[in-house]
Amino acid sequence: MTDNRLAARQIELEILRYDPEKDQEPHFERYSVPCINEWCVLDALNHLKDSIDPTLAYRWSCHMQVCGSCGMMINGEPKLACKAMLRDYPDAVIRIEPLAHFPVERDLVSVADDFMDKLKRVKPYLIPGKVRVPTEGEYKQTPAQLKRYRQFAMCINCMLCYAACPEYGLQPKFIGPAAISLAHRYNQDSRDGGRDERQEEIATNEGVWECTFVGACSEVCPKHVDPAAALQQVKVASTVDWYLEHFMSWVKK
Amino acid sequence: METIQTDVAIIGAGGAGLRAAIALAQESPKLRIALISKVYPMRSHTCAAEGGAAGVIKDNDSFEQHFHDTVGGGDWLCDQDAVDYHIHEAPKELMQLEHWGCPWNREDNGSVAVRPFGGMKIERTWFAADKSGFHILHTLFQTSLQFPQIQRYDEYFATDLLVDDGRCQGFTAIEMKSGSMRRFKAGAVIIAGGGASRMFPFNTNGAIKTGDGMAMAYRAGAPLKDMEFVQYHPTGLPNTGTLLTEACRGEGGVLLNKDNYRFLQDYGMGPETPKGQPVLKTMELGPRDRVSQAIWGEMQKGRAVDTPWGKCVWLDLRHLGEKKINERLPFVRDICISYLAMDPVHEMIPIVPVVHYMMGGIHTDTKAATSLPGLFAAGECACVSINGANRLGSNSLVEILVFGRRAALSAAEYVAAAKPGNEAALVAQADASQARIDELFARSSGTESIAGLRKEMHETMGDGAGIYRTQEGLAKTSAKLAELRRRYQNIKLHDKSRVYNTDLLTALELGNMLDCAEAVAVSGRERKESRGAHQRLDFTARDDDKYLRHSMAYFNGLEPPRIDYRDVVITTSPPGVRDYSGEKK
Structure with a gap:
């Protein structure tokens, strides 16, 4: 196994810095960081923090693409820093900014309050259709029924899709891709009966009808959740609801 | 300082903390609950657990089997009354998660599926592909959103417990976005702060796992139990330490040395089983301590594989085929491709044992109560002693549920009878906590660097407290940690801003790790036997006469901890x- 994975490489990191206690506005600082080719951008940031500038603030934890902490803009695209491999960035300079469309708390740390509020609003928890108690055993769910929603349950709440979504950038009231996907995840779950409650939040102008189906959310999703597909399915389903209600009121939904 | 008044405050919002919060909300709906975490709940390290959670559900299984697998796996250092409670509650908790929407894998008929795991005689691990911990965490977090009485304090870093009249009555915490300290005044406190494996140089753990909860309880007088027992997971990536789940072997993956020989048969785990048809509790399905020790043995014998990242052995999944790997182990495939640029569908993957889990932690009884009244603990930060000297894979995801809920029930009961505290004494303690932080900011004379001390801690933990240990090595590491703890008193902050100051937080985390690390090294130095994950080259046998006991480390200021012992139940x-030799007798 001889290859260039462990080869050394000098990289210029151009990082947005902002400390509300002393900066009027954000600015870029440039650091020359000795890296190893097989590193990810997060490794480079950690090396920078430990050896060059301990004041840089950013979030990270798992270093395995599942905790969702380290979302940031890398060369203008929303990425997990632990999934952005240096081998995919051949240029000498890498530009790093906090996630777009969110206020900056400090440096690469963005304010997540809006996302957390929206997540809660869509009721992302099971509202049982037919209530069973645990002592009666599990709700039966076939592998095919599981498959209908599993993909949408993979969301790690990293917020990359909000940073990619042009609609969210223009209209911050938009509930947004991840929260709608999670609502859809429960709507599609054979154990759930809470769709009507969730539709009040998501089948609205701040919900799916704000989406113009650009599809950027699905392109940047590190877990292949495909929020765009979730939004499209919600649109189709709520259109059907509308027709049922207005033109076919004799048909039971 | 602003005071936040609550009934039960929970430090840590991973699996154990969230389960405790939901149990309080459902079973004691009138209580106010404060849930504090230094990260947003879904960032907690529960999310990184891959394999699954053990609970008896199938007709071919029994509580007795789960009990014996756990107690034997723990090399008889488990408290058997705690194990008994754990195994009986396990299926109820896993079923409860199913009712909350957890996407468990299923049989064709719609019932929950189980998979085999190391050290288990019967397959009993409930799983959600290879993202079980992730789904458990998100199911709990999302479920918790429906309870208005759970007041969350995300990105609050807890610093010190407030103890007066011999009981815990709250704690101080820094609101990270402002840097302001708050006093949480609580009738009872539950610590669910996770493990401390970041004290080691090479580990599977997230950056946040720095033993904050353990250290806070320890400094407040609650002893840390069995800290010398540190689990190495056999299959970590050699460059990043990233975990490849035990389910790799549960699904039929095999371990090979440089001669493509399945070496586990040379370490009491044979005879060899057919490739791709794993047999429970033998060969690749041996327990983690034995498998990790066997890999170390191959390295000593010169039969390991030389790779750019050092000596490894192979994990071979190729015979499982692309379809099964994608269906059962998709995350493993992604991780190998990202970090090694290797695809397990086509290539053997180099792996090494890597520090994964602390069996030890804050001593609790079977009701999750610590020895400090008013303080409860659950999850990896606690040691209720179901894991003994070696945890079986898939017991910890259940432990966070069973004992998270148990801690909640105990805390609720305690709060109902708690007396009001001495406000002046508590305020004075909170002010002292604030003064320590202010002094760090004001200090201009500090000379020690946080990253520098951390590196020295990593080196000495790797050298002296690793997979095989000696008296000399542990004594040296203990002395080094005592030195580092003294030098820590002279650290220097570079970042003087109050807003989201990660320089300050990593400094506090380092202090917590050093306290816990010293408890590991000194407890290990004093345990002159080999048991489970604590293997001594100079005392190679288990010694039940002297050491069928839990070690209890008591905080002793800047001096090393005082070690005492407690009988195993x-x-x-x-x-x-x-015995992991399969059907061979």
């Missing part, structure tokens, strides 16, 4: 021989 299973 044995109910039905007297110490025996751990």
Whole structure:
């Protein structure tokens, strides 16, 4: 196994810095960081923090693409820093900014309050259709029924899709891709009966009808959740609801 | 300082903390609950657990089997009354998660599926592909959103417990976005702060796992139990330490040395089983301590594989085929491709044992109560002693549920009878906590660097407290940690801003790790036997006469901890021989 994975490489990191206690506005600082080719951008940031500038603030934890902490803009695209491999960035300079469309708390740390509020609003928890108690055993769910929603349950709440979504950038009231996907995840779950409650939040102008189906959310999703597909399915389903209600009121939904 | 008044405050919002919060909200709906975490709940390290959670559900299984697998796996250092409670609650908790929407894998008929895991005689691990911990965490977090009485304090870093009149009555915490300290005044406190494996240089753990909860309880006088027992997971990536789940072997993956020989058969785990048809509790499905020790043995014998990242052995999944790997182990495939640029569908993956889990932690009884009244603990930060000297894979995801809920029930009961505290004394303690932080900011004379001390801690933990240990090595590491703890008093902050100051937080985390690390090294130095994950080259046998006991480390200021011992609770299973030789007799 001889290859260039462990080869050394000098990289210029151009990082947005902002400390509300002393900066009027954000600015870029440039650091020359000795890296190893097989590193990810997060490794480079950690090396920078430990050896060059301990004041840089950013979030990270798992270093395995599942905790969702380290979302940031890398060369203008929303990425997990632990999934952005240096081998995919051949240029000498890498530009790093906090996630777009969110206020900056400090440096690469963005304010997540809006996302957390929206997540809660869509009721992302099971509202049982037919209530069973645990002592009666599990709700039966076939592998095919599981498959209908599993993909949408993979969301790690990293917020990359909000940073990619042009609609969210223009209209911050938009509930947004991840929260709608999670609502859809429960709507599609054979154990759930809470769709009507969730539709009040998501089948609205701040919900799916704000989406113009650009599809950027699905392109940047590190877990292949495909929020765009979730939004499209919600649109189709709520259109059907509308027709049922207005033109076919004799048909039971 | 602003005071936040609550009934039960929970430090840590991973699996154990969230389960405790939901149990309080459902079972004691009138209580106010404060849930504090230094990260947003879904960032907690529960999310990184891959394999699954053990609970008896199938007709071919029994509580007795789960009990014996756990107690034997723990090399008889488990408290058997705690194990008994754990195994009986396990299926109820896993079923409860199913009712909350957890996407468990299913059989064709719609019932929950189980998979085999190391050290288990019967397959009993409930799983959600290879993202079980992730789904458990998100199911709990999302479920918790429906309870208005759970007041969350995300990105608050807890610093010190407030103890007066011999009981815990709250704590101080820094609101990270402002840097302001708050006093949480609580009738009872539950610590669910996770493990401390970041004290080691090479580990599977997230950056946040720095033993904050353990250290806070320890400094407040609650002893840390069995800290010398540190689990190495056999299959980590050699460059990043990233975990490849035990389910790799549960699904039929095999371990090979440089001669493509399945070496586990040379370490008491044979005879060899057919490739791709794993047999429970033998060969690749041996327990983690034995498998990790066997890999170390191959390295000593010169039979390991030389790779750019050092000596490794192979994990071979290729015979499982692309379809099964994608269906059962998709995350493993992604991780190998990202970090090694290797695809397990086509290539063997180099792996090494890597520090994964602390069996030890804050001593609790079977009701999750610590020895400090008003303080409860659950999850990896606690040691209720179901894991003994070696945890079986898939017991910890259940432990966070069973004992998270148990801590909640105990805390609720305690709060109902708690007396009001001495406000002046508590305020004075909170002010002292604030003063320590202010002094760090104001200090201009500091000379020690945080990253520098951390590196020295990593080196000495790797050298002296690793997979095989000696008296000399542990004594040296203990002395080094005592030195580092003294030098820590002279650290220097570079970042003087109050807003989201990660320089300050990493400094506090380092202090917590050093306290816990010293408890690991000193407890290990004093345990002159080999048991489970604590293997001594100079005392190679288990010594039940002297050490069928829990070690208890008591905080002693800047001096090393005082070590005492406590009897193990044995109910039905007297110490025996751990047998992983399959059907061979």
